[in-house]
Amino acid sequence: GNSVTQMEGPVTLSEEAFLTINCTYTATGYPSLFWYVQYPGEGLQLLLKATKADDKGSNKGFEATYRKETTSFHLEKGSVQVSDSAVYFCALSRFNQAGTALIFGKGTTLSVSS
Amino acid sequence: DVKVTQSSRYLVKRTGEKVFLECVQDMDHENMFWYRQDPGLGLRLIYFSYDVKMKEKGDIPEGYSVSREKKERFSLILESASTNQTSMYLCASSSTGGRSGNTIYFGEGSWLTVV
Numbered sequence: 001g002n003s004v005t006q007m008e009g010p011v012t013l014s015e016e017a018f019l020t021i022n023c024t025y026t027a028t029g030y031p032s033l034f035w036y037v038q039y040p041g042e043g044l045q046l047l048l049k050a051t052k053a054d055d056k057g058s059n060k061g062f063e064a065t066y067r068k069e070t071t072s073f074h075l076e077k078g079s080v081q082v083s084d085s086a087v088y089f090c091a092l093s094r095f096n097q098a099g100t101a102l103i104f105g106k107g108t109t110l111s112v113s114s
Numbered sequence: 115d116v117k118v119t120q121s122s123r124y125l126v127k128r129t130g131e132k133v134f135l136e137c138v139q140d141m142d143h144e145n146m147f148w149y150r151q152d153p154g155l156g157l158r159l160i161y162f163s164y165d166v167k168m169k170e171k172g173d174i175p176e177g178y179s180v181s182r183e184k185k186e187r188f189s190l191i192l193e194s195a196s197t198n199q200t201s202m203y204l205c206a207s208s209s210t211g212g213r214s215g216n217t218i219y220f221g222e223g224s225w226l227t228v229v
Binding site for chain 1: 216219
């Protein structure tokens with residue numbers, strides 16, 4: 001079945017360091033791929049998405065490219081800030097005739113120190 | 115602005131109680147979802163609804179039921195709460211148009227503790 005695997009955390013970085021959070025997926029068909037972010041005490045917010053192969057999603061300095069050949073959607077940011085400390089979830093869409101839900105990875109906690 | 119509102123942020127209930135978690139969205143979305151979030155397990159789909167009075171089981175429906183009498187409201191019901199249902203519950207909604215790329219919007223979550 002469809003599934004998402006993302007790197008386990010926590011990831012601890014200093015401010016201005018380069019960030020990569022790996023995400024790979026298993027899916028039938030052509031799902032859309034998403035990164036969501038959850039700040040402490042809050043619900044999830046969409047960070048970026050890509051709906052077809054080779055698409056690049058980007059937002060707030062974060063980027064991820066939909067790679068069908070490697071079934072990956074790695075999240076990257078060139079220079080992290082303390083305010084980026086959060087839990088990051090990779091997800092893919094699961095579409096059936098009843099509608100679309102998301103399948104999530106287990107989440108990766110990012111902690112950025114100044 | 116997009117808004118998914120969960121009625122209670124924090125609840126403490128006793129084992130065996132019937133628990134209602136309410137969720138309202140103001141975006142006229144067709145789809146609504148209930149997930150639970152647990153450390154090390156990520157988010158798991160309990161139920162979703164794609165129309166009024168319609169529902170579909172997710173990955174972990176056991177011990178839960180749902181109700182969608184109006185388009186904007188989706189309720190999660192724990193018929194007889196148990197301690198293993200202590201968790202963070204997240205409601206979400208999305209529109210139907212477009213095959214699979216529509217954004218799903220989340221509420222802030224409801225922390226349920228069953229004692």
